[in-house]
Amino acid sequence: MLRSAVERLTWRTDVLREGLIYLSENPTARRFVRRAPGARTMARRFVAGETIDDAMNAARALNQSNMSVTLDYLGESVRNRDEARAAAEMYLQLIQRIVNDQLDANVSLKMTAMGQDIDEGFLDENLGRVLDLAQQNDMFVRFDMESSAYTQRTLDYFYRLWNGGRRNIGVVIQSYLRRSAGDIERLNQDGVRVRLCKGAYKEPASVAYPEKSDVDANYVKLAQMLLDHGTYPGFATHDENMIRAVREYASKIRRDPSTFEFQMLYGVRRDLQQKLAAAGYRLRVYVPFGEAWYPYLMRRMAERPANLFFIVNAVVRESPFRFLLGK
Ligand code: FDA
Numbered sequence: 001m002l003r004s005a006v007e008r009l010t011w012r013t014d015v016l017r018e019g020l021i022y023l024s025e026n027p028t029a030r031r032f033v034r035r036a037p038g039a040r041t042m043a044r045r046f047v048a049g050e051t052i053d054d055a056m057n058a059a060r061a062l063n064q065s066n067m068s069v070t071l072d073y074l075g076e077s078v079r080n081r082d083e084a085r086a087a088a089e090m091y092l093q094l095i096q097r098i099v100n101d102q103l104d105a106n107v108s109l110k111m112t113a114m115g116q117d118i119d120e121g122f123l124d125e126n127l128g129r130v131l132d133l134a135q136q137n138d139m140f141v142r143f144d145m146e147s148s149a150y151t152q153r154t155l156d157y158f159y160r161l162w163n164g165g166r167r168n169i170g171v172v173i174q175s176y177l178r179r180s181a182g183d184i185e186r187l188n189q190d191g192v193r194v195r196l197c198k199g200a201y202k203e204p205a206s207v208a209y210p211e212k213s214d215v216d217a218n219y220v221k222l223a224q225m226l227l228d229h230g231t232y233p234g235f236a237t238h239d240e241n242m243i244r245a246v247r248e249y250a251s252k253i254r255r256d257p258s259t260f261e262f263q264m265l266y267g268v269r270r271d272l273q274q275k276l277a278a279a280g281y282r283l284r285v286y287v288p289f290g291e292a293w294y295p296y297l298m299r300r301m302a303e304r305p306a307n308l309f310f311i312v313n314a315v316v317r318e319s320p321f322r323f324l325l326g327k
Pocket of ligand 1: 144146199200268285303307
């Protein structure tokens with residue numbers, strides 16, 4: 001009986017998760033949630049704010065707690081040239097501010113925010129300016145990985161830059177994808193810095209493992225490949241089992257903890273972030289900011305549907321129906 005209750009609950013959570021990922025891509029839901037009172041307040045739990053000053057303040061506070069930062073200006077799937085140019089402009093300002101304020105931070109960006117869906121020449125123009133400024137300031141730029149429709153294109157584009165001599169760049173590999181071991185093998189051989197995560201998009205079983213246990217087992221396998229041969233890998237996860245597996249394997253093969261880092265998202269498992277930093281591990285927090293917080297927030301909800309109750313609570317609290325919550 002207990003087993004069937006657990007199965008029913010797991011099924012419901014899976015349906016909720018898929019629904020949230022669907023909503024993250026739905027424009028009507030986006031308009032509705034962005035206008036909902038309280039939604040912004042909720043977003044602040046996972047997003048540093050809407051302005052560059054908000055991002056700087058969050059980064060400074062994290063640096064003071066002994067954590068490095070990677071800053072992400074929110075935006076993706078941009079199909080309008082002005083918007084893509086504006087995103088590149090924002091990254092230029094961001095890099096300049098990180099340098100001026102002497103923060104321990106780099107940047108993460110999505111190629112679709114810079115014009116990948118418009119045309120590659122245009123992407124070159126936008127990204128080229130950002131990468132030049134980063135390079136002049138000895139700053140690393142991470143290309144986030146989006147859905148599997150972009151994996152090959154993103155890696156091909158990355159390799160075009162790499163083979164053209166760019167070295168201040170790195171990619172993200174997702175352990176839910178069946179192809180990832182092959183990708184890591186090649187990236188390791190070339191000395192590319194990889195961030196390893198589980199993956200946050202809705203993918204068909206033909207390309208991604210549908211079962212969490214397989215995604216986790218693959219994460220551990222890929223993490224070991226990165227610890228064996230990778231160049232300064234970043235292990236992006238809040239999963240204590242994954243973190244333990246990385247720590248144990250690193251110590252087994254005597255890999256120095258200063259040659260890799262853990263990465264976590266702003267506002268997620270802050271207790272664990274502090275614990276790892278206090279234990280002497282390198283920890284980088286991914287700090288998103290900007291007005292386009294909706295799809296990012298929905299993906300965080302999908303990862304942990306319990307977060308949904310925070311948002312419902314925050315929305316109701318600022319609405320005419322707040323009496324429903326009592327005092
Ligand atoms: P899992 O989802 O199994 O969660 C393990 C535990 O962590 C949960 O039980 C819960 O305690 C906690 N947790 C996880 N997510 C939470 C949340 N949202 N709120 C509260 N608690 C939560 N994905 C991608 O496709 N492309 C990318 O480029 C990136 N980049 C990236 C950078 C960084 C620094 C991180 C940490 C993550 C990403 N991701 C990503 C997202 C990643 O793929 C994945 O969706 C999330 O990290 C959740 O997976 P976990 O490894 O944390 O494990």
